[in-house]
Amino acid sequence: MTVRVLINVPKLIRANQPFDVKVLISHPMEPGQRRDQMGKIIPRDIINSFSCALDGEKVLDIEMFPAIAANPFLSFSVVAEKSGTLTMTFTDDDGVTQTETASVTVT
Amino acid sequence: MLPRRRVVLLAACAAIPQAIAIPPAIATPAQVSLLIQELVGDAPLKDGLIHLDLPVMVENGNSVSMTVSVADPPSPVEAIHVFAEGNPLPRVAVFHFGPRSGAPRVATRMRLATSQTVIAIAKLRDGTCWRDSVDLLVTLAACIE
Numbered sequence: 001m002t003v004r005v006l007i008n009v010p011k012l013i014r015a016n017q018p019f020d021v022k023v024l025i026s027h028p029m030e031p032g033q034r035r036d037q038m039g040k041i042i043p044r045d046i047i048n049s050f051s052c053a054l055d056g057e058k059v060l061d062i063e064m065f066p067a068i069a070a071n072p073f074l075s076f077s078v079v080a081e082k083s084g085t086l087t088m089t090f091t092d093d094d095g096v097t098q099t100e101t102a103s104v105t106v107t
Numbered sequence: 108m109l110p111r112r113r114v115v116l117l118a119a120c121a122a123i124p125q126a127i128a129i130p131p132a133i134a135t136p137a138q139v140s141l142l143i144q145e146l147v148g149d150a151p152l153k154d155g156l157i158h159l160d161l162p163v164m165v166e167n168g169n170s171v172s173m174t175v176s177v178a179d180p181p182s183p184v185e186a187i188h189v190f191a192e193g194n195p196l197p198r199v200a201v202f203h204f205g206p207r208s209g210a211p212r213v214a215t216r217m218r219l220a221t222s223q224t225v226i227a228i229a230k231l232r233d234g235t236c237w238r239d240s241v242d243l244l245v246t247l248a249a250c251i252e
Contacts, residue, residue: 017209018209018210019209020209031195031218033195053205053207054207057205057206057207058203058205058206058207058208059204059205059207059208060202060203060204060205060208060213061202061203061205062200062201062202062203062213063200063201063203064200065196065198065199065200066195066196066218067191067194067196067198067199067200067217067218067219068199068200068215068216068217068218069169069170069171069215069216069217069218069249070169070170072215072216073214073215073216074213074214074215075213075214075215076202076208076212076213076214077208077209077210077211077212078207078208078209079207079208079209080207
């Protein structure tokens with residue numbers, strides 16, 4: 001299942017100056033603790049890992065647990081020397097991996 | 108012979124354990140300190156340097172904004188671990204920083220099952236570990252519904 005992802009990269013980026021990237025993934029992040037009307041536990045379904053790299057160089061890897069809220073929002077800092085591509089990869093409990101990219105333009 | 112109302116009272120007492128729903132198991136501070144000990148090992152664990160930003164009063168535990176940051180670390184930050192003492196599962200997230208990270212700072216939204224203490228631990232490359240915690244009150248709990 002592919003999910004909708006919003007990525008926000010600032011328009012004006014200077015070389016070697018950190019900038020913030022914001023990511024919003026629409027995912028229910030079912031914690032596996034809730035019960036349905038029949039009293040059965042709703043199986044856990046969360047994004048358990050997220051990683052971001054700039055042209056293959058690691059920015060941030062995140063291990064996520066059910067305590068991350070539904071529709072996970074992330075904001076983190078990146079530093080670039082030159083223009084490139086941010087690659088974000090995340091995996092959910094079914095083992096499905098999705099990759100999103102965003103371009104970084106250094107001015 | 109017991110009076111009738113006493114019998115009724117006894118019957119009511121016997122019925123109570125079944126009537127109380129079993130609460131979801133929650134993590135304990137002891138469990139969290141064990142996890143932290145496992146993570147830190149023999150390295151010194153000091154307060155400070157890392158800053159965990161969370162509201163002290165939380166209206167809705169389903170989505171709470173959290174920011175962790177390390178200001179001017181003496182050596183690069185390898186990872187930041189976040190633990191919640193009162194959630195069903197104590198782990199919240201682990202952030203591993205790479206060479207392209209601009210600053211050791213991450214913001215996200217987390218779930219809180221009850222009023223509790225949230226702890227953040229930063230592990231630096233030089234081996235030192237730093238700790239910050241926030242005690243907060245939660246009005247509407249997550250995870251139950």
